[in-house]
Amino acid sequence: xxxADVTQESLFTVAKLADFVPANHPLRSIRxxxxxxxxxMSGLFSALYADTGRASIAPEKLMRxxxxxxxxxxxxxxxxxxxxxxxxxxxxxxxxxxxxxxWDHSVFSKNRDRLNGNExxxxxxxxxxxxxxxxxxxxxxxxxxxxxxxxxxxxxxxxRPKDGTPKDPPGGGHRNAQPDFKxxxxxxxxxxxxxxxxxxxxxxxxxxxxxxxQAHVLMEHRSGLVRAACVTQASGHGERDAALAMLGSxxxxxxxxxxxxxxxDTADFVAGCRAMGITPHVAQNTSHRRSAIDGRTTRHxxxxxxxxTRAWIETHFGWLKAAAGMRQVKQRGLTKVEVLFQLxxxxxxxxxxxxLIAAGAA
Numbered sequence: 300x301x302x303a304d305v306t307q308e309s310l311f312t313v314a315k316l317a318d319f320v321p322a323n324h325p326l327r328s329i330r331x332x333x334x335x336x337x338x339x340m341s342g343l344f345s346a347l348y349a350d351t352g353r354a355s356i357a358p359e360k361l362m363r364x365x366x367x368x369x370x371x372x373x374x375x376x377x378x379x380x381x382x383x384x385x386x387x388x389x390x391x392x393x394x395x396x397x398x399x400x401x402w403d404h405s406v407f408s409k410n411r412d413r414l415n416g417n418e419x420x421x422x423x424x425x426x427x428x429x430x431x432x433x434x435x436x437x438x439x440x441x442x443x444x445x446x447x448x449x450x451x452x453x454x455x456x457x458x459r460p461k462d463g464t465p466k467d468p469p470g471g472g473h474r475n476a477q478p479d480f481k482x483x484x485x486x487x488x489x490x491x492x493x494x495x496x497x498x499x500x501x502x503x504x505x506x507x508x509x510x511x512x513q514a515h516v517l518m519e520h521r522s523g524l525v526r527a528a529c530v531t532q533a534s535g536h537g538e539r540d541a542a543l544a545m546l547g548s549x550x551x552x553x554x555x556x557x558x559x560x561x562x563x564d565t566a567d568f569v570a571g572c573r574a575m576g577i578t579p580h581v582a583q584n585t586s587h588r589r590s591a592i593d594g595r596t597t598r599h600x601x602x603x604x605x606x607x608t609r610a611w612i613e614t615h616f617g618w619l620k621a622a623a624g625m626r627q628v629k630q631r632g633l634t635k636v637e638v639l640f641q642l643x644x645x646x647x648x649x650x651x652x653x654x655l656i657a658a659g660a661a
Contacts, residue, residue, distance in 0.1 A: 316391040326370075326392055328653035330363070336426035337362060340419070347417050356402060356410045362423065363393045365411065369646045372624040376404040376411075412635070420638040424528060424645040431524050431648065436655050438521035443558040443609040444545065445518075446538040447616045449530070449636065450627040451498035451510040458490050458500060458510065497633040501533035512633065514640050515541040516615055520558075522655050523611035528644040530637035539568040546575055556580050558605035566591045580605035615647050623647075 320327065337359045344358045364379065367389055373379045382389050383401045395401065402410075431437040485500065492498050492510055502508040515538060517527040527545040531537045542563065549555070555577045561584035569591040572579040580602050583590040596602055620626040623643050628636050 316387060316397060319387045320391050324388075325653065326388065328656075329366075329370075329649050330392055332427070332430055332649055332652055333363060333366060334359075336423060336430060339426050339429070340422060343417075343419065343422060347414070347419075356407070357394070358414050358419070360394050361407075361411050361414055362419070364407070365642055366646050366649070367392055369623040369625075369643050370650075372622060374624060374629070376408050380404045380407060415635070415638045415642075420641040420645070424525070424641050424648075427645045427648045427652075428524070428526060431522065431652060431655075434656060434659070436522045436652070436659070437524060437526070438519040439549075439551075439555075440553070441520035441556050441558075441605065441608070442526065442546075443518045443520065443605070443612050444515070444538075444542040444563070445560065445609070445612045445616075446513050446515045446541065447619075448501065448503055448509070448511045448533065449514050449625060449640070451492070451495050451512060451636075452627060452629055452631050453492040453495040453498050453510045455510070457492045457494040458485060459493055460489060461491055462489075495631040497532060497631075497636075499533040512628070512636050513537045513541070514619075515545065516612055516644060517542070517545040518612045518615065520605070520608045520611075522651070523608075523614070524648050524651060525615060525644040528641050530633060530640050532633065539563055539565065539571075543568070543571045543575075546572070546577060552576055554578070556601065556605055558609040560609070564591055582606055615644065618647050618650070619643055 347358070348355065364383070367373070367382075368376075368379050371382075373382065380401055380403070383393065383395060387397070390397065428437065487499050490500070495510065498510040498512065500508050501511045501513075511533045512530050513533045514530050515528065516525055518524065519526050527548060529541055529545060531541050539562075542557075542559065546555075546557065553576070556579075557572055557577050558580040559582070561582045563579075563581045564584040569579045569581065578596065579592065580596065581592050583592050583597070619640075623646065625639070625643055628639060630636050630639050
């Protein structure tokens with residue numbers, strides 16, 4: 300007998316959101332870890348909000364929604380709110396009931412920016428690191444450091460003289476034509492972006508110059524997890540300065556090693572590492588120059604091991620740009636870009652942690 304093409308909804312239902320999420324879904328273990336980290340941040344959240352007045356969006360829900368945006372490469376807040384309207388998996392992860400209304404995208408953005416402006420992202424990354432340390436997955440002796448470029452949310456046409464002279468003439472007749480920069484010198488000292496003044500024109504390798512930020516990661520070697528992350532304005536010495544700053548934030552003073560690529564093979568960086576009691580396992584750069592790393596370091600077997608392990612750090616950058624959709628950041632200003640990057644590195648750790656915990660249990 301042919302069934303009727305009729306949809307008949309029941310008046311009442313006893314189904315819960317968790318019933319629609321498979322028991323082996325990867326977001327289940329990720330949410331458990333995220334909730335454990337957010338519970339430890341309850342004191343910080345309480346200090347950020349007043350005791351009286353209208354209740355705002357719960358900060359835990361704001362943080363989980365931002366994690367979803369990174370996990371699933373959702374490119375805008377409008378699309379995130381649209382998904383939360385009908386995606387039961389997303390509703391369950393964030394903590395929104397089936398019959399609960401979803402926030403307007405502008406309300407979500409305003410509450411998110413207010414929350415992220417209080418070092419919440421850096422504290423969340425620190426709590427995720429503590430989760431790994433608690434389970435014995437984090438090394439405190441061997442590290443790697445590296446940096447990558449994040450393309451700014453600004454165009455070449457916004458890169459204009461600082462002295463207020465008229466903007467560059469367009470290269471065509473219509474308003475949105477590409478400007479003609481031929482014969483003009485455009486430098487960070489004399490020009491800046493009108494839409495994102497913190498962005499800097501920078502090139503790396505054989506690629507063309509782009510308005511960018513420099514993102515930096517300190518990774519430990521036991522499990523390949525991110526220990527610290529920060530963002531600076533793009534410059535030729537930004538990677539080395541950020542590396543020393545992140546190393547200085549490590550607790551205690553003990554013998555440690557640091558692996559890095561050839562870009563860190565400079566006398567000042569090597570001397571800075573040794574002044575902090577850190578052995579620089581930096582790849583030697585002998586192209587028409589003398590390396591700052593000599594046989595005292597390269598003769599040990601640990602030097603080669605550090606350089607091989609250093610390649611793990613590229614997987615975080617690959618996930619950041621391919622999966623999290625941060626090849627070009629959709630935020631403007633150094634502070635907002637750093638918040639987004641630190642949250643993305645915490646998300647990258649959360650993706651890895653369940654697999655590491657399961658492997659340890661097995």
